Amino acid sequence: MSVTLETDEHKALREAVAALGRRHGRTFDREALWQEAAKLGYLGVNLPEEYGGGGGGISELSIVLEELATAGCPLMLMVVSPAICGTVIARFGTEEQKREWLPGLADGTRTMAFGITEPDAGSNSHRITTTARRDPDTGDWILTGRKVFISGVDIADATLIVGRTADARTGNLKPCLFIVPRDAEGFQRTRIDMELNAAEKQFELVLDDVRLPADALVGDEDAGLLQLFAGLNPERIMTAAFAIGMGRFALNRAIEYARERTVWKTPIGAHQAIAHPLAQAHIELELARLMMQKAAHLYDAGDDIGAGEAANMAKYAAAEACVKAVDQSVHTLGGNGLTREFGLAQLITAARVSRIAPVSREMILNYVSHQTLGLPKSY
Secondary structure, X not given: OOOOOOOHXXXXXXXXHHHHHHHHOOOOOHHHHHHHHXXXXXOOOOOOHHHOOOOOOHHHHHHHHHHHHHOOOOOOHHHHHHHHHHHHHHHHOOXXXXXXHHHHHHHOOOOEEEEOOEOOEOOOXXXXXXXXXXXXXXXXXXXXXXEEEXXXXXXXXXXXXXXXXXXXXXXXXXXXXXXXXXXXXXXXXXXXXOOOOOOOOEEEEEEEEEEEOHHHEEOOOOOOXXXXXXXXXXXXXXXXXXXXXXXHHHHHHHHHHHHHOEOOOOEHHHOXXXXXXXXXXXXXXXXXXXXXXXXXXXXXXXXXHHHHHHHHHHHHHHHHHHXXXXXXXXXXXXXXXXXXXXXXXXXXXXXXXXXXXXXXXHHHXXXXXXXXXXXXXXX
């Protein structure tokens, strides 16, 4: 039995979501699961009660995603729609934006994608070239730029786009967030041909003088990175939840197989060459979960600086533990680990996504080197 630092309410939520995941399993229908999870209040568990949410935080939402991933049926749009976009709007949106978007994000009837990555500004948000300028006559915003590797744009009602505006005093560009409707004129998308098998597709976006009303801006034009990282920290925590759940799914399959598969006199799980790597994978997943819980707790408590460090560490630890758990699980099953029956082979690629997105392991190591250890930068 896993020992966690969770409340009784968290444990009850975990058990309930796990039961939902088992009912759907790895052959799940994404839309059907999305609707049922929404009906049960799981999709909006982190959003304010006054706007139809559960009144919880990222702690609760990460439990939902982890348990669905453990059952083999993760809803990746949860990372983007309620976690990033819902959190940003709840914290910084106007009352009108909250009333318009949060109830739909909470009950699953509306979804929102998130657009930050650009072809020439992957990990360097300071190089974002998507710009937003005001029309002096109407007050509208006009967005121009490109984005790449943006998930779920084809099914989302809108995309929360990270652009940059010019500071009137200094002329320096600063990041700002804009809600861009899917059908906005000049908002074009092209699907990227991915070998990764996932329900949510990846797109390249072109914003060709997309005109938006003044109230499309989310939050304060001068807040800059504060608002941006209010969404990126939950993204890292939720990515950790996804990775931990994926690793647990793989490990559970391997443990079950190792208990039953008998080649000589005893099941293969009796041999330390099989048992010890699986035990090590379990330990590392549990350690990653503790860091994820710490990050979620700090974020929900309003400690953005502490949460930033912990969220990066949690994402790093979870990704490494996930890759190791998946690899060891495939090796445990041997040839069966590559069959469709057991559902592990596709995780070999999927597990590595958690290492490179939404931020690479190397950039996390840079963050810890500079921010935590106080070492000088090389860039």
